[in-house]
Structures are given as C-alpha cells and as structure tokens.
Amino acid sequence: MKKVDARGLSCPEPVLLAKAAMDAGEYPFAVLVDDTTPLENIKRFANQNNKTIEVDEAGNEYTITFVK
C-alpha cells in the first residue's frame, strides 16, 4: 500500500498531499500525520470527496487509510 508521509508539515500541505494521492487513484493508500490539525483536516477532506477512511492512532501519530 502506498504511504504518504505528511509528518511535520503544517496545513494546508497534508491535505494537498492527500489530494495528490487521491487524484492518482490507487486505493487503498495511507497518509501519516503527527498532529490533530491535519488529522481533522483530512477527515473533512475525505468527507467532502465521499471517501471512506480508517484512522489508526499510535502515540501522537495517525495513519489515515483511504479505503476507496
């Protein structure tokens, strides 16, 4: 599965990386972030684009998997 590392980036960069991966169209893919702001922003982005996501939390890192 393709993984996009958006750790340490400030908004709106993580959302733009998620968008680039989504536009590439290879599902599933995951976006890795290390703050709640990009997590919340990517949740909103996924919702706006009718995408199903799963979030795994490990410490203060979040893996957001775009299922389809």
Next chain:
Amino acid sequence: MPKVNDGRLIVGYDSSDDASVYLAREDLAIVQTIDFFPPIVDDPYEFGLIAAANAISDIYAMNAKPVTALNLILVPSCLPLEMVREILRGGADKALEAGLIIAGGHSIEDDEPKYGLSVMGLAHPDELWRNDTPRIGDVLLLTKPLGTGALTTAMKVELISKETERLVIETMARLNKNAAEAACDLDVSAATDVTGFGLLGHAAEMAGGNKRCSLIIDSEKLPLLPEALDQAAGGILPAGAYRNRGFVGDRVKIAYSVQLARADLMFDPQTSGGLLLTMAPSDALKYVEEMKNRGEDAFVIGEVTEYRSHPLEVI
C-alpha cells in the same frame, strides 16, 4: 502576570478585554494596545495595511479615538530594504486613514519578519465599551464576514479565485473606524473585535462565565466570505481553528442541524475581523442603516437572553 492594584487602572491584564485602560483624569481615559504578527499576505504594502488595521482595531472596540502609535518591526537582515519600506508605508497609510499619528517605533533583527503597532487612544471613561457586559434583550451584530483564517490558508497554495483573494485582503485591511463611529450615538451594551479566538472564542468572553446571560447565534445569519464554506468543508483550516474549538469547549452548545463547515468557520481565527456588538433591537436597525450610509455592512447574527444551559448556543 501579577495583578496590579491601582484604582486608576480600570481595565488591566486580569480582564480579557481588548486593551488596557488607565484613568488619567476623571473625564479622560487612556487606552493602550499592542499587536504584531508575521506576514499573512505576499505583498509587503498590503501586509502593512492589514497589520495596522488589526492593531488599531482594539482601540475602536473600546470606543476610543486612536491618537498616537509606535511601530514595531522585526526583519531578517537579508530582507531587501525596499520590502521594509513597503511594510511601513502600508502602516503609515492606514494610520493616516484612522487619523492616527505614528510617532516613532523600534526595529530589531529576527529570522521571520513581523510588523505591528502599539496604539494609544483616548476616550471619556463613561463612553468606553466593555466586552463582557451584554444586556439581556439586546441583539448581537457582526460587521465583517468570517473566513479569513481558512481563506488565507487557502491563499498560500492558490486554492481560491483572484477575486476572492482581493476581497479577503480588502476585508482584513478595512479599519473598524466606521463600525465604531456608526455606533457612537447608540446605546451599545458590549463590544469587542473578532480576531485570533474566532467568533465563538470572543463571544464566549462576551457572555462571561457567571451564567448571567446566554448569547444565541443563528448560524444561517452569519456573514461569510465567498469560498470560505467550501474551503472549510475541504479541510483547509488553520491549526488555530481547532485550538479555538478546544478553548471554547463546553461553553458552547451547537445544534446538530448546524453544518460542520459552518461551525468550523465560527472557530476560524480572524485577522483584523469585524466588531461584535450588542445593542437594543431598535438601535440595531439604526446601526445597520448608518453602516449602509457609510458603504459598509452590519449583520444581526443573534440575541442576548437570560442564561439557558450554556453561555453560547448556536442554532
């Protein structure tokens, strides 16, 4: 910060008001404020305009007249002198518009540019507006549309149209001069300006924590900048929007029917936002009319009621 005990300091650090107020004479209050921040737009002149409008805003929010100011500028040594001149020219032009004298200032080297002003204003103590004294039965008005936090985030990567970008810059660079002057003959019970804590953060300060009243905000009546809802819905929100949501916490009850993006914009940190005022419904009609005469807008967005279940309710 230790609390200062001086009877002449009417508004100090311990209150959450917009500026400090010192009683110089029985009939004369000195209002002081300071604000500076890093560039929010690319153009140095426009950054100067916005930083100055933002700094002067606290004076208008207290119903004082801006009188003198000092520039504060932090610049990296590599920044071309022409850029520094442009920032200061923006500040000077905005000060001129406000009838404010920039009497001096201070510059210092720093890795990231920052600019702002320390502004001094004067008011009659009886005419000062406080931010935490809304009167039950009054209506709540807002004078600038929301969304500058989301839209300036979007502007960094050119996600919005040039027309919207222009409007965002003009909105941030607009003084709250008309917004204050149009209300100076009206019976304003509370006022503040909407800045970094977002609409709900500042409204929470206004409602206060003593369960005396509730502010009921109608989310459908909120003025929003174009494209703001779309950007918020797509997750283009600055970290401050989430911090503000946490800061307001359980002081607000948001109805389930309120769209998430609309709620997010109510937490969106504003740069040089509008005034948030409470006044009687009859005065509000006059105010909206007077603002129209001055070529600006004011929007009734809610009301002040007896305390319900939360200091703030969004319907």
